[in-house]
Amino acid sequence: xxxxxxxxMAADGFSDRVIVSIDDREMTFGQLQERxxxxxxxxxxxxxxxxxxxxxVSEAFPVMIFAAGIAGIPFVPLNYRLAKEELDALLxxxxxxxxxxxxxxxxxxxxxxxMTTISADEFMSxxxxxxxxxxxxxxxxxxxxxxxGTTGTPKAALLRHENLMSYILTAVEYASAGENDANIITVPxxxxxxxxxxxxxxxxxxxxxxxxxxxxxxxxxxxxxxxISNAFLxxxxxxxxxxxxxxxxxxxxxxxxxxxxxxxxxxPLATIQSAMQIFPEVLFTxxxxxxxxxxxxxxxGPDEHRQAAESDDPQVQKRLTSVGVPLPTIELxxxxxxxxxxxxxxxxxxYVRGDQVAGEYRGKGQLLDAEGWFETxxxxxxxxxxxxxxxxxxxxxxVRGGExxxxxxxxxxxxxxxxxxxxxxxxxxxxxxxxTVAAVVVAEADESLTTELQELVKANLRSSRVPEKVMxxxxxxxxxxxxxxxxxxRQELSDAIASGTL
Amino acid sequence: xxxxxxxxxxxxxxAVCDTQIMVLTAPKTELDLRCGGVPMYVAGEDSVEGDAxxxxxxxxxxxxxxxxxxxxxxxxxxxxGAGGLSLGDLPLExxxxxxxxxxx
Numbered sequence: 001x002x003x004x005x006x007x008x009m010a011a012d013g014f015s016d017r018v019i020v021s022i023d024d025r026e027m028t029f030g031q032l033q034e035r036x037x038x039x040x041x042x043x044x045x046x047x048x049x050x051x052x053x054x055x056x057v058s059e060a061f062p063v064m065i066f067a068a069g070i071a072g073i074p075f076v077p078l079n080y081r082l083a084k085e086e087l088d089a090l091l092x093x094x095x096x097x098x099x100x101x102x103x104x105x106x107x108x109x110x111x112x113x114x115m116t117t118i119s120a121d122e123f124m125s126x127x128x129x130x131x132x133x134x135x136x137x138x139x140x141x142x143x144x145x146x147x148x149g150t151t152g153t154p155k156a157a158l159l160r161h162e163n164l165m166s167y168i169l170t171a172v173e174y175a176s177a178g179e180n181d182a183n184i185i186t187v188p189x190x191x192x193x194x195x196x197x198x199x200x201x202x203x204x205x206x207x208x209x210x211x212x213x214x215x216x217x218x219x220x221x222x223x224x225x226x227x228i229s230n231a232f233l234x235x236x237x238x239x240x241x242x243x244x245x246x247x248x249x250x251x252x253x254x255x256x257x258x259x260x261x262x263x264x265x266x267x268p269l270a271t272i273q274s275a276m277q278i279f280p281e282v283l284f285t286x287x288x289x290x291x292x293x294x295x296x297x298x299x300x301g302p303d304e305h306r307q308a309a310e311s312d313d314p315q316v317q318k319r320l321t322s323v324g325v326p327l328p329t330i331e332l333x334x335x336x337x338x339x340x341x342x343x344x345x346x347x348x349x350x351y352v353r354g355d356q357v358a359g360e361y362r363g364k365g366q367l368l369d370a371e372g373w374f375e376t377x378x379x380x381x382x383x384x385x386x387x388x389x390x391x392x393x394x395x396x397x398x399v400r401g402g403e404x405x406x407x408x409x410x411x412x413x414x415x416x417x418x419x420x421x422x423x424x425x426x427x428x429x430x431x432x433x434x435x436t437v438a439a440v441v442v443a444e445a446d447e448s449l450t451t452e453l454q455e456l457v458k459a460n461l462r463s464s465r466v467p468e469k470v471m472x473x474x475x476x477x478x479x480x481x482x483x484x485x486x487x488x489x490r491q492e493l494s495d496a497i498a499s500g501t502l
Numbered sequence: 503x504x505x506x507x508x509x510x511x512x513x514x515x516x517a518v519c520d521t522q523i524m525v526l527t528a529p530k531t532e533l534d535l536r537c538g539g540v541p542m543y544v545a546g547e548d549s550v551e552g553d554a555x556x557x558x559x560x561x562x563x564x565x566x567x568x569x570x571x572x573x574x575x576x577x578x579x580x581x582x583g584a585g586g587l588s589l590g591d592l593p594l595e596x597x598x599x600x601x602x603x604x605x606x
Contacts, residue, residue: 200604299602
């Protein structure tokens with residue numbers, strides 16, 4: 001069982017169907033099958049141990065994923081947005097690799113001696129060779145993905161063929177896409193969602209339309225031209241599309257759009273509510289997952305979105321801010337700091353188990369515990385119905401006078417205020433408590449609003465959760481894949497407090 | 503009863519048509535898995551010969567999952583063919599997919 005099976009099945013069934021298009025170029029499953037095999041043959045002949053990629057998304061991207069899979073060596077996409085020093089450090093760690101890139105990316109870098117660099121076009125144009133393709137073991141490494149390294153040196157997460165295949169065979173039905181379906185791909189190749197998009201689109205036999213440089217205008221334009229039926233967006237992208245439509249006072253004009261999935265970061269309640277109004281016919285899905293879990297592990301599906309929007313029951317309404325329930329093949333537990341399972345409603349660490357959960361980094365061994373559980377380092381709780389509500393990363397927990405406070409529960413309460421577009425809760429230093437709660441709010445700055453928000457938190461949670469300081473901004477800082485940059489906010493808050501402006 | 507113990511992820515080949523299947527779940531007992539009435543064999547190992555039973559040439563479809571009555575075993579058809587799958591004489595059936603919403 002390896003990713004080559006996905007391509008084989010898709011090419012057997014739909015050789016002439018276009019799998020990927022970008023600008024005016026396109027590739028069918030048959031062509032992808034041929035190019036991937038030819039490239040795999042070349043990799044085997046040359047004896048490379050890795051395929052590294054440093055560039056924006058292109059039609060060569062699926063060729064690389066499948067060629068590496070067929071050859072049985074890891075595919076290692078690198079983040080082209082990193083600084084030169086960071087990329088140099090990563091390149092030095094990618095041993096015995098061929099690097100697929102372009103001059104504009106490689107020329108400033110110290111490409112290690114012995115690392116061959118070729119272009120994406122070259123990688124797609126190898127002639128058929130005489131290579132014998134190995135029977136790739138399910139436990140061979142399919143992908144090495146460097147984590148974003150927001151809390152230290154990036155780690156190389158290892159995903160084996162059996163992890164990725166377990167996810168695909170659970171989440172996707174073979175050939176479930178129609179002839180005219182098309183998915184617009186905006187996630188970059190170095191993100192797990194970029195990898196899983198290729199695998200799931202291929203298994204569903206759904207055409208991918210690649211968009212390397214997202215802007216609301218370019219997304220809408222490309223989506224209209226291609227009559228797209230499906231899309232995945234990180235919350236920041238969805239929010240920019242909505243702002244653009246509102247600003248220009250125009251309709252989206254996407255009659256073929258059936259399904260819009262989102263994930264990769266916290267979705268502000270106001271954003272998803274406006275999105276559901278702007279796209280009343282579209283089915284929304286929230287997906288939560290990590291690199292280490294081969295992407296999606298929980299889903300909030302279209303029915304639940306609709307129920308939450310229509311229900312009078314506060315518990316059901318609130319589910320719009322949850323990430324849904326685990327996939328049928330995933331087990332999930334909330335545990336206390338001492339490792340005990342916690343009942344519904346109590347906040348703790350999120351642990352998961354299942355065949356798609358890899359939980360492994362190169363050089364660090366297996367991080368799953370003896371029973372196969374993986375600590376996500378996300379905080380959260382389950383409601384009575386088993387819906388998961390996330391409350392930020394373990395590293396983001398606010399320790400106020402020995403009490404652990406998860407930012408998520410406070411953010412969810414503050415979001416309910418009509419004036420609040422987006423909100424982040426972070427720790428600030430406190431002489432009295434060690435750390436205490438502060439909030440950064442996207443709203444019109446207003447003395448009385450601060451008091452209202454503090455009252456709202458006090459009434460719904462406990463007084464220890466009330467933000468001592470509230471700062472107002474026009475937007476919150478997110479990275480390009482939708483991750484909220486809390487450390488930036490912590491810095492801004494501490495600067496503002498030090499200078500006496502807050 | 504003749505048969506074999508199947509490993510998860512093992513690929514099996516039909517002796518009478520193009521059908522290939524992959525083992526998704528299987529009990530750890532010997533199974534007499536047939537296609538077109540003739541025992542299947544592990545891909546890459548010695549092939550089996552036999553005459554197809556015409557009444558069992560009910561075809562397999564790529565991408566469908568096949569299960570026995572109590573779903574104690576499940577196979578993914580990775581290449582469709584003319585023969586139908588059976589456990590001994592008992593035909594396997596197509597499992598109805600549990601539709602999950604598309605998330606990527």
